[in-house]
Amino acid sequence: MSEEKQLAFETRALHCDGHGKPMHAHVWPIFQTSSFVFDSPEHGRALFAGEQQGHIYSRLGNPTVEALENTVKELEGGHASFAFGSGMGAITCSTMPFLHAGEHIIVGDTLYGCTVDLFHEHFHQYALEVTAVDTSSMDAIKSAWKPNTKMIYLETPANPTNKISDIGEIAKFAHERNALVVVDGTFSSPYFLKPLKLGADMALHSVTKYISGHGDVVAGVLTVTTEDQAKICRGWRKVTGGLLGPQDAFLVLRGIRTLQIRMERIQQTALTLAKWLHDHPAIEKVNHPGLEDFPGHDIAMKQMSGVGGTFSFTMRGGYEAAKRLLEEVKICTVCVSLGSVDTLIEHPASMTHACVPEELMIKQGLTKNMVRISVGLENVEDLKADLAQALEKCEKPKA
Numbered sequence: 140m141s142e143e144k145q146l147a148f149e150t151r152a153l154h155c156d157g158h159g160k161p162m163h164a165h166v167w168p169i170f171q172t173s174s175f176v177f178d179s180p181e182h183g184r185a186l187f188a189g190e191q192q193g194h195i196y197s198r199l200g201n202p203t204v205e206a207l208e209n210t211v212k213e214l215e216g217g218h219a220s221f222a223f224g225s226g227m228g229a230i231t232c233s234t235m236p237f238l239h240a241g242e243h244i245i246v247g248d249t250l251y252g253c254t255v256d257l258f259h260e261h262f263h264q265y266a267l268e269v270t271a272v273d274t275s276s277m278d279a280i281k282s283a284w285k286p287n288t289k290m291i292y293l294e295t296p297a298n299p300t301n302k303i304s305d306i307g308e309i310a311k312f313a314h315e316r317n318a319l320v321v322v323d324g325t326f327s328s329p330y331f332l333k334p335l336k337l338g339a340d341m342a343l344h345s346v347t348k349y350i351s352g353h354g355d356v357v358a359g360v361l362t363v364t365t366e367d368q369a370k371i372c373r374g375w376r377k378v379t380g381g382l383l384g385p386q387d388a389f390l391v392l393r394g395i396r397t398l399q400i401r402m403e404r405i406q407q408t409a410l411t412l413a414k415w416l417h418d419h420p421a422i423e424k425v426n427h428p429g430l431e432d433f434p435g436h437d438i439a440m441k442q443m444s445g446v447g448g449t450f451s452f453t454m455r456g457g458y459e460a461a462k463r464l465l466e467e468v469k470i471c472t473v474c475v476s477l478g479s480v481d482t483l484i485e486h487p488a489s490m491t492h493a494c495v496p497e498e499l500m501i502k503q504g505l506t507k508n509m510v511r512i513s514v515g516l517e518n519v520e521d522l523k524a525d526l527a528q529a530l531e532k533c534e535k536p537k538a
Contacts, residue, residue, distance in 0.1 A: 148214065148330055149399035155213040156206045156392065167206040169389045173197050199377060203385035207392050208360070211350075214329045214395075216336055217362035219369040221376060222388060226325065226345025227253055228381035229359030233321045233341050234292060236375040237368075240266035243288040247274040247304065249297035249503045251345075252492040254323070258292075259496070271499065274304040275435060280312065288316070294323040295334075296439070299451045299487045299511040300504055301326070301426045303435025306442055310338030325349070328478075330402045331445035340364055348478030349447070351394040352401055356387045401480065401516065405448035408522065409514035415523055416452050421460065421530045423453040423508070448514040449477045451487065458507040460533045461486055465510070467529035470521060477513030482522060484512045 146154070160167055175194040177183035185191040194200055204222050212220040223229045238244060246258050248271040258269045272279040274293040291313050295304040310320045321341045322334035328349040334342040344350055346358035363369050376382060383391075406429075413427035427450040428439035439446060454460035464484075465473050471484040475491050485491060488500065488507045495505065514522070 151213055152210070152395050152398055156210050161202070167203055167389065167392055169385050170197075170202045171385055172201075197385070198380055198382050201382070201385050201388070203392075204383050204388040207383070207388040207395075210392065210395060211329070211360050212362060215342055215362040216333055217342070218364050218366060219372070220360055220362040221369075221372045222346070222383035222391075223359040223361070223376070223381045224383050224387075225357050225381075226251075226343070226347060226359035227257070229343040229345075229361040230254055230257065230323065231379075232372055232375050232381070233343050233361050234290065235265070236371050237319060238265075238267055238289055241268075241287060242290075243268040243270065243285045244290045244292060245274075245280060245283050245288060246271050246291075247293040247297055247302075248272055248499065249300055249302045249505075250294050251298045251323075251325075252487075252494045254294075255492075255496075255499065256494045259499075271502070273302075273502075274309065275302050275438075277305070277308055277312065280309065284316070288318055290319045290321060292321045292323075294326070295332075296326040296428055296435075296447065296449075298326060298449075299426075299492065299509065301428050301433070301435070301450055303428055303439045305438050306334050306337040306339055310340075314338070325478075326449055327443060327445070327447050328398060328402055330398055331406075331447055332443045335362065335364055337442055341368065346391050347476060349402065350398060350478075351391045352398065352478055352480060353390070353394055354476065354479035354481070356390045356394070358383050358387050358391055402445060402447070404516055405514055406445045408517075408519045409448035409450060410446065411519050412512075412514060412522060412526070413450055413452075416526070419530060421455055421533055423455045425452045426450055449511065451509050451511040453506055454508045454510065454533065456508070456533055461508050461510050463533045464526075464529050467532045468525055469528075470517060470525040471512065471529075477511075479513065480516045482513065482515040482517055484510060487511050 174196050186193050186195050208220040208222050262269050270283045272283045293304050313320045319340040322339040323343050324332045325345045325348050341363050343361045346360050410429045413425050416422045417425045429446040471482045474483045475485050
């Protein structure tokens with residue numbers, strides 16, 4: 140793979156799973172099997188003892204899943220990748236096996252709702268201290284630091300406000316204090332953001348989103364930078380049973396083949412819509428890193444090669460206007476998740492982030508008049524016209 144590492148991203152996305160596929164297959168076949176046959180009792184013993192490489196049981200490893208993991212590893216520039224049955228599986232593996240009772244983790248104050256739930260409702264059961272801070276502020280991180288801090292966990296861009304954190308600066312600060320940095324880059328995909336190259340120790344994605352990209356898979360992936368981290372992840376997944384299934388791995392591999400072209404088109408359309416909404420009289424604020432007046436714009440341009448297609452905006456008419464907008468769109472699909480080939484629109488406060496405590500919502504700037512949109516591959520003028528007719532109705536009373 141050393142020669143392929145010099146190739147462009149889109150070329151590697153098509154070829155880094157190798158040409159020597161089983162039975163001369165053009166694409167990786169689906170190994171839909173729970174177990175693998177041993178050549179002999181000695182062969183089985185050697186596999187279980189770790190003396191030979193091979194497959195034993197699909198919870199421990201499956202060729203289709205490993206083809207996906209090797210592909211993501213190459214695209215992320217990491218040491219090893221691990222595929223899970225959901226993004227939350229990757230998030231859990233990136234934190235819990237690396238922390239011990241009595242230790243402290245700093246987490247971003249703006250995160251996906253279930254991530255917030257994990258950190259603030261469940262970590263205390265394992266005697267783990269959690270402090271949520273604005274990770275776009277180094278002063279906030281420094282103020283929250285404790286002698287027992289072992290990890291900083293953040294999303295950038297963060298869901299749903301697109302808050303941008305400086306990965307390089309955070310990693311430098313944490314590594315000087317022997318702590319790990321974990322970055323959820325779901326909003327960008329590995330095409331637009333490479334956290335490991337910026338200094339993060341682990342990078343993860345909800346593969347359900349842009350990496351797969353077609354709204355038909357639930358999956359997660361975690362990429363690590365050292366063999367010690369990889370050993371911990373292998374052991375964790377072995378006993379917790381979160382391995383991705385081969386059918387889903389096959390679909391994700393297929394999605395990766397078009398990741399670059401999807402992201403480029405989606406980014407272009409989303410920025411056009413964000414600029415248009417920015418100047419619309421019904422819109423109070425647009426949270427898109429590509430806008431020059433967005434607070435994290437400069438850092439985003441420094442550490443990202445593109446800004447993705449998911450952003451949020453707030454309605455001047457409050458919650459009722461946000462609700463009416465979702466009721467009136469015709470092309471945009473009212474649906475949670477993001478990163479699909481079609482445009483999805485939702486209300487974070489009552490949907491994806493409903494489990495976030497109200498005080499943390501306020502801290503995040505996650506208001507009830509906020510709408511999140513994940514732009515797809517539709518024609519930009521069609522999307523603009525759909526939003527325009529819905530926004531016009533928001534300003535009029537219902538018939």
